[in-house]
Amino acid sequence: MTITPSLNVLIDPGGFRTLLATAAEVEADGATVLGGVLLSLIVIYLASKLGGEICARINLPPVLGDLVGGVVVGISVLNLIVFPETGAQASDSLIFRFIEATGSLTPETLAASFSAESEVINILSELGVIILLFEIGLESELGELIKYGPQAAIVAVVGVVAPFAMGTVGLIYLFGTPVIPAIFAGAALTATSIGITAKVLAEINKLSSKEGQIIIGAAVLDDILGIVVLAVVASLVKTGEVQVTNILFLSVSAGAFLIGTILVGRLLAPYYVGLVAQLKTRGPLLIVSLIVMFLLSYVAAAIQLEAILGAFAAGLILGETEKHHELEEQVIPIADMLVPVFFVVVGARTDLAVLNPAVPSNREGLIIATFLIVVAIIGKVITGFTIFGQPDTNRLAIGVGMVPRGEVGLVFAGVGAASGVLSESLEAAIIVMVIVTTFVAPPLLRLVLERGAQTSSSTEEA
Amino acid sequence: MTITPSLNVLIDPGGFRTLLATAAEVEADGATVLGGVLLSLIVIYLASKLGGEICARINLPPVLGDLVGGVVVGISVLNLIVFPETGAQASDSLIFRFIEATGSLTPETLAASFSAESEVINILSELGVIILLFEIGLESELGELIKYGPQAAIVAVVGVVAPFAMGTVGLIYLFGTPVIPAIFAGAALTATSIGITAKVLAEINKLSSKEGQIIIGAAVLDDILGIVVLAVVASLVKTGEVQVTNILFLSVSAGAFLIGTILVGRLLAPYYVGLVAQLKTRGPLLIVSLIVMFLLSYVAAAIQLEAILGAFAAGLILGETEKHHELEEQVIPIADMLVPVFFVVVGARTDLAVLNPAVPSNREGLIIATFLIVVAIIGKVITGFTIFGQPDTNRLAIGVGMVPRGEVGLVFAGVGAASGVLSESLEAAIIVMVIVTTFVAPPLLRLVLERGAQTSSSTEEA
Structure with a gap:
């Protein structure tokens, strides 16, 4: 999978929102938020299915697998799914470090995008x-x-x-x-x-x-x-x-x-x-x-x-x-x-x-x-x-x-x-x-x- | 339906997030964002079904009903579903004016919540x-x-x-x-x-x-x-x-x-x-x-x-x-x-x-x-x-x-x-x-x- 060094450029339909933004504050970058949400959902489903299937095989309730899978991808272990309200910043999220490495965003836009992405996953x-x-x-x-x-x-x-x-x-x-x-x-x-x-x-x-x-x-x-x-x-x-x-x-x-x-x-x-x-x-x-x-x-x-x-x-x-x-x-x-x-x-x-x-x-x-x-x-x-x-x-x-x-x-x-x-x-x-x-x-x-x-x-x- | 004058108080599980927030910026209020998303989804489904059913009855494609329904609830007519990237602020959204009237949020929190809610509906x-x-x-x-x-x-x-x-x-x-x-x-x-x-x-x-x-x-x-x-x-x-x-x-x-x-x-x-x-x-x-x-x-x-x-x-x-x-x-x-x-x-x-x-x-x-x-x-x-x-x-x-x-x-x-x-x-x-x-x-x-x-x-x- 080839990731180009300019993930969020002018031609991006999500990025377009940012360009049009009239608000004075730093706005989240639409394409980055969407990318973060997609990656987070992939991680969440993998964690849920892996945890659930392991639990189902050792005769434990699959929902425990979801919870344990969540612990593994969350703030305690892998730091893939973390939330700003527990003090985490974009740099604490492995997903956003990946996005940062593959993109060219200012730290402020990255922080705003991380915050918006977390809100989406919350909702x-x-x-x-x-x-x-x-x-x-x-x-x-x-x-x-x-x-x-x-x-x-x-x-x-x-x-x-x-x-x-x-x-x-x-x-x-x-x-x-x-x-x-x-x-x-x-x-x-x-x-x-x-x-x-x-x-x-x-x-x-x-x-x-x-x-x-x-x-x-x-x-x-x-x-x-x-x-x-x-x-x-x-x-x-x-x-x-x-x-x-x-x-x-x-x-x-x-x-x-x-x-x-x-x-x-x-x-x-x-x-x-x-x-x-x-x-x-x-x-x-x-x-x-x-x-x-x-x-x-x-x-x-x-x-x-x-x-x-x-x-x-x-x-x-x-x-x-x-x-x-x-x-x-x-x-x-x-x-x-x-x-x-x-x-x-x-x-x-x-x-x-x-x-x-x-x-x-x-x-x-x-x-x-x-x-x-x-x-x-x-x-x-x-x-x-x-x-x-x-x-x-x-x-x-x-x-x-x-x-x-x-x-x-x-x-x-x-x-x-x-x-x-x-x-x-x-x-x-x-x-x-x-x-x-x-x-x-x-x-x-x-x-x-x-x-x-x-x-x-x-x-x-x- | 009774709406109390303090929608987002201490006891609210969503509000709890705000209380814990360590970020220096103004954070969105979780309960307000959720409330806004729920109201927006209700408006979106009503617009889609009303528009779609009218179109279906006059032999037009239902998707046109979704689009026209969207125009009616959007920036052109009712201002129920509006987005910050078109220059709208929380006070331009009828939904957020309703939330503001039924709650007791600071203008900054309201603005941050509006922005977060819009991002959720976008995604x-x-x-x-x-x-x-x-x-x-x-x-x-x-x-x-x-x-x-x-x-x-x-x-x-x-x-x-x-x-x-x-x-x-x-x-x-x-x-x-x-x-x-x-x-x-x-x-x-x-x-x-x-x-x-x-x-x-x-x-x-x-x-x-x-x-x-x-x-x-x-x-x-x-x-x-x-x-x-x-x-x-x-x-x-x-x-x-x-x-x-x-x-x-x-x-x-x-x-x-x-x-x-x-x-x-x-x-x-x-x-x-x-x-x-x-x-x-x-x-x-x-x-x-x-x-x-x-x-x-x-x-x-x-x-x-x-x-x-x-x-x-x-x-x-x-x-x-x-x-x-x-x-x-x-x-x-x-x-x-x-x-x-x-x-x-x-x-x-x-x-x-x-x-x-x-x-x-x-x-x-x-x-x-x-x-x-x-x-x-x-x-x-x-x-x-x-x-x-x-x-x-x-x-x-x-x-x-x-x-x-x-x-x-x-x-x-x-x-x-x-x-x-x-x-x-x-x-x-x-x-x-x-x-x-x-x-x-x-x-x-x-x-x-x-x-x-x-x-x-x-x-x-x-």
Whole structure:
């Protein structure tokens, strides 16, 4: 492959944008951004497929392969996929060093292009998790979720209260941590990554099982509770007091959104089916559904919930219509294309440097981390055993399903770091806790679900 | 729908990125960028579906609906989808005025977010045209393209030489335009938008007809010739002389790329099929194919060709394998999702202000434009009549198929504007010529193809 020394010259249709730019600031070079995005996507797909295939062969969940593949190509090892918000610059990205070597850009244009390219990969990864939750919503059954609603609610509440209480009290009494940082770390323990758990459930066809629907219901509620908890903690850190109106508003709007979209969605569903039937241009079902999905995602984000909750609600509503099998088939290739971007990016952002015990400042963090990990796992695993009135339930699986903190946990760590309230060792400890719970949960969940299935099938056989 | 006055606060997972940002410059706000992208995609899909459905009902090609829908939501009418490189700022975008009104961002953050959001929509639209050309490649048959190669080559060469000569000479002698700007305008007449023509052909199932394959072959060759012509003209404008080595390099690398990828692709095809068969994780065929597509797109862009040529070559190669039906089915939903973004963005960028005769400076431009349009249409329509040895060919359709200048013509206008060599009226005239040929060609092509089909079927019946 011949790369010329002038990658971005006058004749380039992307470069043309830069030439036309009227803004005073340095603009990104369109062709460089596109080149960076193409190379990043190639790296992401290679990492996802290599990691996933290795995991599939040693009987681990493929999503773990995406995460580990992401770690390998990310900031911890190869530095191919790195992001400016973790302090990386264009010169830290191997892809941009390659682009720099093959092009002739000014350092400012290169920096702007790196920043723009990272934003594109960020958004593609966020579209990936939006599509994932839409797909999970499509495959979930509203009736089942409502049926197991009380169980899910208890799992979610216990899964927030137990780790928060144990973590905060433990830090204060065992480690002498001041109250505010201890509360913050406790709050970080309450998160659950719905994406990772749902992906594992889907991979082993357990999404529509009773356990699957309880976990999904509880994870959705946990996500809402987590947003409320973070709002409480953030306002506590910022102003020293809890803004009750804001918290009330958040709780009410979250409830109103979920119930409202489902009620309105059911009313409008016949019109949706009728509209799709009348369209004559390409992809009528898909495009109308994408509009619904993006609209609810936007509304959810705008009322301070998360975009993924809107996407989940959209999937749930459209999954109730007669079109849902056809729609699922069309969503699968889009999910196949975008979802790996999300998980590989989560892995790529994970900085394993905090795990290095050779760095003295990490050691205290690792000791606190060990405590947080124990609390994080126990606090969620016990939630399964709070379930009542469901004798044949794999309680352990439900608890394990709530363990991964994933990207939600990292948000807590990030807000804490930005507020300056966390000591360096406590921040590192939270990140280590998030990493370990995220990476350990997928194989663990698969293990307990498959063992449960063997037990119950052997019972049936007997 | 309740929008709170603080859209992007501490608790937002996207905002978290901003908080962590270490760069000295003002960073975009992640949540604002995501919100802007979601709203933009909703607007783009609504514009595409409304425009497309109206066109489908009045028997016009749906792709024209995408373009017109784009014009309506773009810089010319509603200002919902606007781009910084045309001089627009965040305050020019209705979407960002909405976001500003519902949020509490500093003007700098808003501007940075607008710029990042525009870059994301740009890249999504470029991914859209990449997927489109990949799909066209999949549906094309290498054997047919080679069979009609000589005809396509003649159509392409005549379609470059004729409009260039007529345009340049006409401008110099009829309008007294200086030589260099006249050459530039003549060069802009040589372009052909492969995307628009291919989409119309696909819409009426004529892509694999003889005419379709000649047009596609000629459009691909025209794209390569166009790149060479632009390189010649740009170096002429810049240095006053033609850099022969650069031109030679471009021509050789273009030929080597197309022939090389096809030869290597044929050699590697069995390994591709074998590899896909061995993969156990989700979407093996799609992901491996996307890697091939992105890789060839990157290589084509890196050797100064266009990314879409690489995507076309990838589609052509993978279309020869036994997996191509399965792959086509999986690519369709992805194309349905991304391709409309490309056409709506092309429409949204089109500034109809240059067509307003009430502005005095436009009048001279409109007169020159009328001349350019006549030359642009005649210069391409005659190409069909140069075809030899193919008696039953719809020659008119082939010529009309080469008429739309589309985004390629705008690149010429943009490079010309940036170089400062074009007068304001000549620049406006080129843009008007691009608009008219782009918008007139789809209905015209459909008309002549359908009329041709009727004639030939009535001949058969008789």
